[in-house]
Structure formats: C-alpha cells, structure tokens
Amino acid sequence: MKRKKIPMFLRFFALIPLLLLGGCNTEHFWLFNPKGPVAAANLYYMVVDVVIMSIVIVPTVIFTIWVISRYRASKKAHHDPKFSHSNGLEVLVWGIPIIIVGVLAFFSYEGTHAVNPWNPTVITKNPKYADTKPLEVDVVTTDWQWMFIYPKQHIAVANELVIPVHTPVHFRLTSTSVTNNFYIPQLVGQVYVMPGMRSKQSLVATHTGEYHGFSAALSGGGFSWMDFKTKAVSEADFNAWVEKVKQQGRRLAYPKFAAFAKPTVNLAGKVHYFSDVQPGLFAEVIKNVRDGKLQYATPMFLTENMDSKEFKQHSN
Amino acid sequence: MSSHDNAPVDPNTVELWDYEDHGHDFIGTRTLGFWLYMMSDAMIFAALFAAHGVYVRNFAGSFTSQEVVHPMNAIWPTVFILSSVMTYGLGMVALKKGNKSGVVNALILSFLLGVGFLLMEWREFSELAAMGAIPQMSGFLSDFWTIVIAHAAHVLFGLIWMAVMIVQVAVNGFDQNNVYRLLNLKIFWHFQAVIWVSIFTFVYLFGAI
Amino acid sequence: MLVDLQGPWNPIFGRLGLLLEVHYNNPIIFFAFMMVVIGGTAALSWVTFTGRWGWLWREWLTTVDHKKLGIMYILVGLVMMLRGFVDALMMRTQQAMAVGPDSPGVLGAAHGYLPPYHFDQVFTAHGMIMILLAATPILVGFMNLIMPIQIGARDMAYPYLNALGLWLTVAAASLVMIALFVGDFSHAGWVGLTPLTELPYSPGVGVDYYLWSIQIGSIGTTIGAVNLIATIIKMRAPGMTWGRLPIFTWTTLASNIIALTSFPVLGVALALLTLDRYIGTHFFTADLGGNLMMYTNLFWIWGHPEVYFVVIPAFGFLSEIIPTFSEKPLFGYVTMVLASMAIAGVSWTVWLHHFFTMGASPGVNSYFSIATMLVGIPTGVKVFNWAFTMWRGKLRFPTPMLWAIGSLFLLITGGMTGMMLAVPAINYLVHNSVFVIAHFHNMFLLIVYAAFGATVYWWPKVFGFKLDEYWGKVFFWLFTAGTLFVFVPMYTLGFMGMTRRLDYIPHTSWEPLLLLEVIGTGFYLLSILAFVIQLGVSIYNREKNRVVASDAWGTSRSVEWMTHTPPPFYNFAVTPVIHARDEWAWRREHGLTNLMPEKFLDIHMPKNTAVPLIISFFTLVCGFALVWRIWWLAAATFAAIIIAMIIRSFDKDTDYIIPAAEVERMEKEIVARAEGRIPAGEPAPVGGGAGGAYASKRTPTQRRDND
Numbered sequence A: 001m002k003r004k005k006i007p008m009f010l011r012f013f014a015l016i017p018l019l020l021l022g023g024c025n026t027e028h029f030w031l032f033n034p035k036g037p038v039a040a041a042n043l044y045y046m047v048v049d050v051v052i053m054s055i056v057i058v059p060t061v062i063f064t065i066w067v068i069s070r071y072r073a074s075k076k077a078h079h080d081p082k083f084s085h086s087n088g089l090e091v092l093v094w095g096i097p098i099i100i101v102g103v104l105a106f107f108s109y110e111g112t113h114a115v116n117p118w119n120p121t122v123i124t125k126n127p128k129y130a131d132t133k134p135l136e137v138d139v140v141t142t143d144w145q146w147m148f149i150y151p152k153q154h155i156a157v158a159n160e161l162v163i164p165v166h167t168p169v170h171f172r173l174t175s176t177s178v179t180n181n182f183y184i185p186q187l188v189g190q191v192y193v194m195p196g197m198r199s200k201q202s203l204v205a206t207h208t209g210e211y212h213g214f215s216a217a218l219s220g221g222g223f224s225w226m227d228f229k230t231k232a233v234s235e236a237d238f239n240a241w242v243e244k245v246k247q248q249g250r251r252l253a254y255p256k257f258a259a260f261a262k263p264t265v266n267l268a269g270k271v272h273y274f275s276d277v278q279p280g281l282f283a284e285v286i287k288n289v290r291d292g293k294l295q296y297a298t299p300m301f302l303t304e305n306m307d308s309k310e311f312k313q314h315s316n
Numbered sequence B: 001m002s003s004h005d006n007a008p009v010d011p012n013t014v015e016l017w018d019y020e021d022h023g024h025d026f027i028g029t030r031t032l033g034f035w036l037y038m039m040s041d042a043m044i045f046a047a048l049f050a051a052h053g054v055y056v057r058n059f060a061g062s063f064t065s066q067e068v069v070h071p072m073n074a075i076w077p078t079v080f081i082l083s084s085v086m087t088y089g090l091g092m093v094a095l096k097k098g099n100k101s102g103v104v105n106a107l108i109l110s111f112l113l114g115v116g117f118l119l120m121e122w123r124e125f126s127e128l129a130a131m132g133a134i135p136q137m138s139g140f141l142s143d144f145w146t147i148v149i150a151h152a153a154h155v156l157f158g159l160i161w162m163a164v165m166i167v168q169v170a171v172n173g174f175d176q177n178n179v180y181r182l183l184n185l186k187i188f189w190h191f192q193a194v195i196w197v198s199i200f201t202f203v204y205l206f207g208a209i
Numbered sequence C: 001m002l003v004d005l006q007g008p009w010n011p012i013f014g015r016l017g018l019l020l021e022v023h024y025n026n027p028i029i030f031f032a033f034m035m036v037v038i039g040g041t042a043a044l045s046w047v048t049f050t051g052r053w054g055w056l057w058r059e060w061l062t063t064v065d066h067k068k069l070g071i072m073y074i075l076v077g078l079v080m081m082l083r084g085f086v087d088a089l090m091m092r093t094q095q096a097m098a099v100g101p102d103s104p105g106v107l108g109a110a111h112g113y114l115p116p117y118h119f120d121q122v123f124t125a126h127g128m129i130m131i132l133l134a135a136t137p138i139l140v141g142f143m144n145l146i147m148p149i150q151i152g153a154r155d156m157a158y159p160y161l162n163a164l165g166l167w168l169t170v171a172a173a174s175l176v177m178i179a180l181f182v183g184d185f186s187h188a189g190w191v192g193l194t195p196l197t198e199l200p201y202s203p204g205v206g207v208d209y210y211l212w213s214i215q216i217g218s219i220g221t222t223i224g225a226v227n228l229i230a231t232i233i234k235m236r237a238p239g240m241t242w243g244r245l246p247i248f249t250w251t252t253l254a255s256n257i258i259a260l261t262s263f264p265v266l267g268v269a270l271a272l273l274t275l276d277r278y279i280g281t282h283f284f285t286a287d288l289g290g291n292l293m294m295y296t297n298l299f300w301i302w303g304h305p306e307v308y309f310v311v312i313p314a315f316g317f318l319s320e321i322i323p324t325f326s327e328k329p330l331f332g333y334v335t336m337v338l339a340s341m342a343i344a345g346v347s348w349t350v351w352l353h354h355f356f357t358m359g360a361s362p363g364v365n366s367y368f369s370i371a372t373m374l375v376g377i378p379t380g381v382k383v384f385n386w387a388f389t390m391w392r393g394k395l396r397f398p399t400p401m402l403w404a405i406g407s408l409f410l411l412i413t414g415g416m417t418g419m420m421l422a423v424p425a426i427n428y429l430v431h432n433s434v435f436v437i438a439h440f441h442n443m444f445l446l447i448v449y450a451a452f453g454a455t456v457y458w459w460p461k462v463f464g465f466k467l468d469e470y471w472g473k474v475f476f477w478l479f480t481a482g483t484l485f486v487f488v489p490m491y492t493l494g495f496m497g498m499t500r501r502l503d504y505i506p507h508t509s510w511e512p513l514l515l516l517e518v519i520g521t522g523f524y525l526l527s528i529l530a531f532v533i534q535l536g537v538s539i540y541n542r543e544k545n546r547v548v549a550s551d552a553w554g555t556s557r558s559v560e561w562m563t564h565t566p567p568p569f570y571n572f573a574v575t576p577v578i579h580a581r582d583e584w585a586w587r588r589e590h591g592l593t594n595l596m597p598e599k600f601l602d603i604h605m606p607k608n609t610a611v612p613l614i615i616s617f618f619t620l621v622c623g624f625a626l627v628w629r630i631w632w633l634a635a636a637t638f639a640a641i642i643i644a645m646i647i648r649s650f651d652k653d654t655d656y657i658i659p660a661a662e663v664e665r666m667e668k669e670i671v672a673r674a675e676g677r678i679p680a681g682e683p684a685p686v687g688g689g690a691g692g693a694y695a696s697k698r699t700p701t702q703r704r705d706n707d
C-alpha cells in the first residue's frame, strides 16, 4: 500500500500549472482583449463555439469520471458482463454529436463571412463605418522586414504601421521572397502574404494605443525579429504624422525598394520613413517577382549554424 | 449482425482447429497485393493530373501549349502501346494453354513495341529540347515534361520487368511464381496503357485546343 | 540541365566540399556525436564480446518473422522518439533562455544558445522524426506484431516485403541521423514550407536530406500498407468473418487504406519539389508560372489523412485495452467499425483547414470547416462507446488501463481544441500559434499514451513476463506531470498570442510560462529514467513476473491470447477455427481453453533472407549520394538495387516445411516448460518462445545453441 502513495502525490502536483494560470495577468491575453470589431468577432465566435461544445464535452467528461470511480472492481457495483449493444444508446451517441456539429456548422458559416479578409461583414455591413472613407495600405514583406505603403498619401514606412482609429483600413499584401503571415492579434486575425500573389485584409481599431504586429509564418533566419508596432492614433494625430513623414524627403522608387528587399534581419527593430513613393510600386513589385526579376538568394552562411558576428553583419 | 457473428455452437462438438488446413490461395494473394499497389500508383497519377489542371495555362510568357503539344506526335506512340498490350494479351492466352514459346514470343513482341514507344517519346522530347521548350522555362513546361516522363519511367520499368520475365519463363517455365508475376505484369502493363490514353486525352488533345 | 549551386561541387565528391565551410566548433553537435559514438560502440562491443553476431544476423537482421520485425519497428520508433525528445528539450530550453532583447547569447547565438537556422532545424527534425520515424514505426510495429496473430494467421501475406518495409524505415531513420553530423537538416518546418524550401532560400543540403529521407521512409510505409491490407483480406483463419474481426485489426485496415492512398500524394509533392531543387523546374516557385500553394495543397492532402493514419490504430489499442480491464465486451462494435471507416473517409475532404488563412473565399473555407467538424461525430461516438464499455464493468487499473484513460482525456481536450481550430473565425487568431502546437501534441500524446499502454498490455504476450507495475505507474505519473506542465502553459501562451517556430521571444510577459514548460520537460526527462528503470527491473525480475498462461491478464478477449506465451515462431501449431467475435472470451466461457490440438500438420514457413537488408543499404547510400549530388554513386547504387531485386526473383528456395511430427514435439516441449516439467533454463528468445528455438534457416532437428 505504501507504494501507491507516489502516484497520489503526483496527482496533486499535476494541478499546479492550473493554479499558476489563475494568477496570470489577463492584460497579456491579447486574444481576450480585442481592440477592434474584427478581432472582437473572432473572440465572440470562439466563446460561442466553446460554450456549444461544452454542452456535450462537459457531461461526457463528468460521465466518464463517474463511471471510472463507480465501477472500479473494488466497489462491487453491478457488473453486466454481456452488455455490448443498445439501440437507444446508439441513436444517442450518433445523434448528439450530429446535432452539436450542425449548430457549430451554422456559426462557423456565419463567422467565416463576418471576418472574411476580402470582405469582412462586421465592417462592411456595419452602418457605423458606411460613411467613413477607408484608408488604403499596401503591405510588402521582404526577407525579413515589412514595408507599409500608403498609396494615397504617397508615403511609406518600414517596420511600423500607423493607422487612424474608427477608420476602416484596407490592406493589399504581397511578398518579395517567401510566404509570411500578417497578424495583429488585438486588431485582426491572420492572412498569408505570398510572393507573386496579392491577398487582402481589413481592420478597424476602436481604441488608440500601440499593438503588436508580426509575421506568423516561418520565413527563415530573421523570422523571429519580423515585428512591427501598430500605432492606432486619432484622426488628427494621423494627419499630423502623415505630414511629418512627408517632410522626410526620402524618395522610394522601385530600384530603392529592390535594394531594401535584400535579406536583412531587423535585429535592432529599426523603422524607416519614405516620402514621395512611386505610384504603382505595389503592382510593379508583384510583376517583378512573378517574372523572377526580384529574388535574392539567401546567402549560404545565413542558412548554416551561423554565429552572432555574421548574423549581426546582415542585420540593420 | 451480432446474432450471426456469435453463432450458437455446441461446445461439445465444435471444431476448434482447422485440420483440413485450407491454406491460402497463393496466386490470388499475390495479385491482390499487386492490385493494392496499383491503387497507390493510380494515386500518383491522380496527383500528377491534378497538378496538370493547375499548371496547364502557366506559360509565363514562354511557349504556349499549342506550340508544344502536338496530338499527331502522340498517335503513333498510342498505337504502339495499345498493340503492345494486345500482344501481351495474346501471351496470356498462350499462358492459359501452357504454351511456353507462345508466351515468350508474345513477351518479346510486347517488349519491342514498348521500346518503340519509348523511342518515339525520346524523339519528341529531343525536338522540344532543341527548340528550347525545356522544363525550366515555365510552370506549364515543367508539368508537361514531368507527367509524360513519369509515365515513360513506368513504361521503362515495365520493360525491364518484361525482359526479366522472358528469361524467367524460358528458364523456369510456368511455376507458381512466374504465373503470378505474369498476371501482375499484365495488370501493370494495362494500367500504363490506360494512363497513356488519359495523357493523350487530357494533355495532348486538350492541350492542343 | 542542372541548377546552379552556391558553394563547391565536383564530380567525384559532389557537394561534400561544403563540409569544409561548415563550422565544426559547435559543442552541441559534438556532444550529440559523442553520444552516438559511445552508444554505438557500446552496442557493438556487447554484440562482439558476447559472441552474438551470428545470433543477430540469423534471428534479427535476416528474419522475416512478423513478430520480430514488429519488435524491431517498435524499437526503432522508441529510439527515434528519444531523439525527438532531445530535440524538444533543446527547443524548450532555447525558448526559455532567449526572452527579450537583453537576454544573453552563448555558443555564437544572438540569444539563447541556438542560432535561428539551427533552432529551425531542430523543430523541423523533431516534427518529421516524431511523426514519420517514431509514431509511425511504433504503430506499424504493433500492427505487424499483433494483427496477424489476431486473425489467426501464421505470417503476413508477404513476409519478404515486410522485412523490406522495416529496413527501408531504418534507412530513412539513418539518413536523418547522418544529417545531424554530415551537413545539416531542413530548416523549413516538418511541412516543408514552399517557397522557403526552394533552392534560393535553402541553398544547403538540409532540405535534400529532408526530401530523400521522407521519400525513402514513405516507400517503406506504402509497402507495409499493401502487406497489411492484403494480410487482413487474405490470411484470416476459417470462421474469421468480417463481423468477427478484432477491433484492432479493423483499425489497422482503416488506417492502412489511408496510408496506401495518401502516401503516394506525398511522394508526388516531394518529387516535384525535388525537381525544382535539382533541375530548376517551376512547380512551387513564385516566378515563371510556379504555384507555391500547390505544394501546400498536395502536402496536406497527404498530411491530414496522415494524422488519422496514426490516430486510428491508437483508437484500436484503446478498444482492446478498455474491454479487457472492464471485463466486458466492447460496446457498439459495429458503430466502432463504422466510425473508424468514417474517420478514414472524411479525412480526405478536410485538408484545407491547415491553411484557412490563405484567404480562400468564405464559401470554400466554410465547406472545409464543416467537413472538418464532421470528424468530431465518429470520434465522439468512439469516446461514448468506450465510456459505455466501462459502464457496469468491473474495472481494474493496471498500467495499460491508466495509459488508456489518460489517452481518452487527451483525446477529449485535443479534440475540443481541434474543433475550435476548425472554425475559420477562430482559426484566424490561433493559426500558426502555439495553441495549434498544443492541440496536436495533445493528439500525438494520445497516441503515445495508447502506445505505451499497448506496450505494457502486449508485453507479457510477446516476452513471457509482465512489466513491473510500480515503476510503470511512476513512469505514467511522471510522464503525465510532464504533459500537463508543458502543454497547459502552451495553450495559455496561445491565448496570449504567441506564435510557433520562434527562436527568439520578443515579449518578456511570456517568460514565466516558458519556464513552467521547462519544468515539464524535466518531468519528461525523469519519466524516461523511470521507463528505463521499469525495463531494467522487469527484466531482472523476469522469473518472478513470468507468465505461462496464454492469457496474461485473465480477461483478454481476442485471438492473440489463444496461442502460447510467448508465441512460437509459427504462431499456431494448427490454425484455429473462429466461432465468435471475441473468440478467446467465447472459448473461455465455454471451457474450451485447451490449446493442444488433437493432431498436427506440416507447417509451411518462409525462409530468412538478407536481400531486404541489402536493398535498404543500397537505398541509404543512394539517398546520401542524391543529397550530396554525387551522381555516379547514386546511379551505381540505384542499379545495384534493381539488380538485387532481379537476382532475388530467381531465388526459388524461399520456403521450407516443418514436418508435423516436429511441430508436435515442439508443442509438447512448450507445454512441458509451461507446466514446469522441463526446467525453464535460459529464457526463451524474444518472440520465439520455446518453439523459437528453431530459427527458420536451420533444420528443425538442430537444437538452439545457448545464446
């Protein structure tokens, strides 16, 4: 009997991680703190989904635990060694999951349209945003940086995104090298950024503040540093910021962009501003990538077990 | 189902062990396994045809499919591979009769027809290469070369097998092993003809439109 | 024709000149190398000094006995799982060390101790090894080991192909292990993300190792699938109707139908990528008409069925273990079979859920979402049926049952999170996050739990003694502590927005949870120790724990418990006739437990052969040559493979007959030993039992030398 003790003790030990969770600061739970209608819709569907599933999962767990404790051999409970079939139960075990999945399917269908990156109905069908002129931003990822081009404003920012609050922002996205994934957890879910192709995304920020944005798809050596701050600011602040960037006077035409696209690890988290951006830059990037004219091979040493000296040489 | 599957048996008279030793049908087992293998081979071509559907118009400014794909080029190979299947079928008739030289002769004929098929493909593709339509030019050309050569590789493999069988039958006659191998090769050879007809239809005919 | 390469190449050594450029000062690689050298030397010297080379060659390396092949499959899987765990250990410690811009870097890394590409190789190798070279071999091993006995067969339909399947798996595993020391491994995730795996972004040999090792391994798995399906269809004992097929055999069938049809698609995906890398075609490039999502599609058309390929046999384990320790038949046999087939069928229609965020139209995404959720129905049926199997049972909780119940709960949680991922509106938030990682580790651990349960459950059948219960329970609880400590925080980090494959952690708020996960891996480490102790103690006490009854647990139900323990190499002296769904339970009920037939018949058995081993060796060399682009060597070894196959086709001497009298003598000896009339002497060789005394190559009258 002494031998059984260790398992019991471990059983309680196993609960410790759960306790620690309770103590965690909820503000770090980005997924539970949406700051815009798209992310909020995502969260809403998550809650709905979990609640509906719990209708069947929770009783299942309780029933299983009850069976395990009730029918242990030592309890001498009723033993029915022949019981292996029951039409009523069969109907139940197939019927309940079918109903649950049916309900989930409905919400899944609805939710997919609500947050559809090409046309999120939470924004496009929302009268609140019907009259607001959307902001357009073209996003280009390189190895391993972000370029945000504001075609109407003729400005561009690398590794930082600034947007006005309460304004729909429409993104067009493409990549010069490999596939990345555009993600700002508190504002909008993920969408792939693929070379030679164009994807879309939309978001609205409802609170001013600074949110984390990053690439969520492995893209090679500099991937872990592919972060960008997303600053949601008031309309006035946004306009002021645009003006300020325009003063910088660094022109961004295709050749300059092509140089920018060389493999660079953004170790220092540097931000670059450009004014006077060549119109149609986004389309030209896509075209050149498709024609094989914009492609940088990753240097061999960056793919081996490089040490920090070499790594830093290729960083900004 | 359950009443049938736990049939009531009198435990006192029941047969517990199989003293008849029914054994297992050797050739049937071998051909079944080969059918299963063919299933996976079919999946290879299914995937390649799916890919063809994707790349069929990805010319990337290089050669278009009308410039590259000529159904007329594929007609003679079709005739050859179908005749090869037919002569192989004649060999199978000879097998039923236990006619050794008939089988060997039919296999030799099928083999030669198969070689002819490969030579014609070789010629077609050297012409393509000469005009610069190589697989590196575009997604479409990559796909075209790959699907046709994947089939040709199967044919080549079948030919090696056929050559081995010619020797096998000549040396060992119709033992169990050779019989199932001949039957399996028949399945394989027919299947390659079927695949070729699909390539002819989907790649050559549709590609020329 | 061939592509331009970065770095040197010459016709004789191919790209091996690259090695001169790689930094060999890496202590981690050096340490790993030393471990392998020490382990290998120890094993080889043991074999040499105990004079076991002949034994190794006769009994294992050239065997075609499905039981021995099964054991070797499982052994390979366990060793590779250990390797995969070391990779996991490195990932967990790296992520815990590399938090925030101020975290120090050692061994040449900017943060932590692994530079990005090295870290990327670690998780790529971990994922690929765990799925294809750990989980798959362990499961295929059990199918080999148990399924033929369960259907009353003497061997598999194609014993020779069976050996080939095993040795090709070993070749694939060896190629991955070679990559650790000679060159590097892919850094682009176990899914081989395109175009990251294209030559410009992966100029080294890593991706080539990945491509060729998977290609070789998956040929092995496909061969195995053909064999297992044909065996189930053709080799069943008389009376073994489809309605009486043991449930594990059903799951083997369902799972191998998946393997047979899906692995070729993987083969095509990898082959096209190989063409891109070797001759410069444009299948998955971004330019010149390539379509990089095509790879993703093809990969997941295989990849998703693959995860059910590994989970369905695990369901089979549960369906065998739970009834045994509930002393009841499985509830809802017919629905269980239907559910397995339904899962296998639906698994083909859901692949796009792995890239919902590609931006397909909402119609497409909702279709795949709903198709995915449909899998929850048959899986739910299984969960309920197991619960009803235990209901009104007489439950005992030896270690196999503990593993089974742990597995059940992992399935429920992992399934619930899977159902969350299946909803695009949720998926957009958690795709590529550690939430996904936690989801599928839940699922894979379900398999690992079930497999550990199966190991303890069938161990006495195979080796003739039970495993130590005390250390088994310590192993279980330590492993469970590890699972909770690693994966509960991981789910939490998912909600905090942490994405996967990060070698550097920019947000310090994640640090406490990452540290908890390190504690979890500590528990895992201790659990491995407990496992080794369990094995050691059990082997040391094997006489005390010896099992002579054919049914080690007293309440087992299916046919494998109807032959001697351990089973002789011919499985059954005379093929049994099957009368009921749970034949052994039926015989027990009717008092028909006498295993001695009244008369004996000649037995027809396959002979040992070294050809599979030789072919696989050439395949390994060919794979290595292709990785390093040593064309002459690749061509030579490829030709050698073909020639070996042709030569084998002329070998007519592939079978032999054991005369009935000899069978009778061996059977009587087994019974006499079991009853203690003959001193036990040296323990019977694994999987061979007393009858295993006669290795198949030797004449039946020759006694086994004392090895």
Ligand code: HEA
Pocket: C078, C079, C081, C082, C085, C088, C089, C091, C092, C123, C124, C126, C127, C128, C130, C131, C134, C135, C188, C189, C190, C191, C434, C437, C441, C444, C445, C448, C486, C499, C500, C501, C502, C521, C524, C525, C527, C528, C531, C532
């Ligand atoms: C079957 C599949 C499987 C299994 C079992 C595991 C098991 C584990 N995995 Fe794995 N993992 C994957 C498949 C698997 N993994 C895949 C596919 C990926 C994705 C890769 C990618 O991104 O491309 C991944 C990625 C992955 C990550 C990467 C996360 C990221 O991307 O950020 C991490 C990090 O912690 C991790 C951890 C672990 C841990 C701690 C375990 C533990 O559960 C390990 C427990 C195991 C043991 C403790 C070993 C026990 C061994 C024995 C008992 C054998 C003893 C043998 C002898 C003595 C001979 N895994």
Ligand code: HEA
Pocket: A053, A056, A057, A060, A096, A097, A098, A100, A101, C191, C307, C308, C310, C311, C353, C354, C355, C372, C373, C375, C376, C377, C379, C380, C381, C383, C411, C412, C414, C415, C416, C417, C418, C419, C421, C422, C423, C427, C430, C431, C432, C436, C439, C440, C443, C444, C447
């Ligand atoms: C053995 C492995 C295994 C298994 C069994 C599963 C099972 C399931 N998986 Fe999982 N999955 C993986 C391995 C597995 N998965 C891997 C390896 C990846 C990622 C690979 C990578 O990217 O590297 C992945 C990723 C993955 C994704 C993509 C995530 C992403 O990258 O964005 C999705 C999305 O739909 C998903 C869904 C599901 C679902 C719905 C099931 C279902 O089968 C679950 C069904 C089970 C239940 C639902 C529980 C029991 C049921 C009941 C108690 C009944 C009642 C319940 C209801 C009716 C709701 N999985």
Ligand code: CUA
Pocket: A192, A194, A197, C293, C358
């Ligand atoms: Cu999917 Cu581009």
Ligand SMILES: [Cu+2]
Pocket: C303, C304, C307, C350, C351, C353, C354
């Ligand atoms: Cu999936």
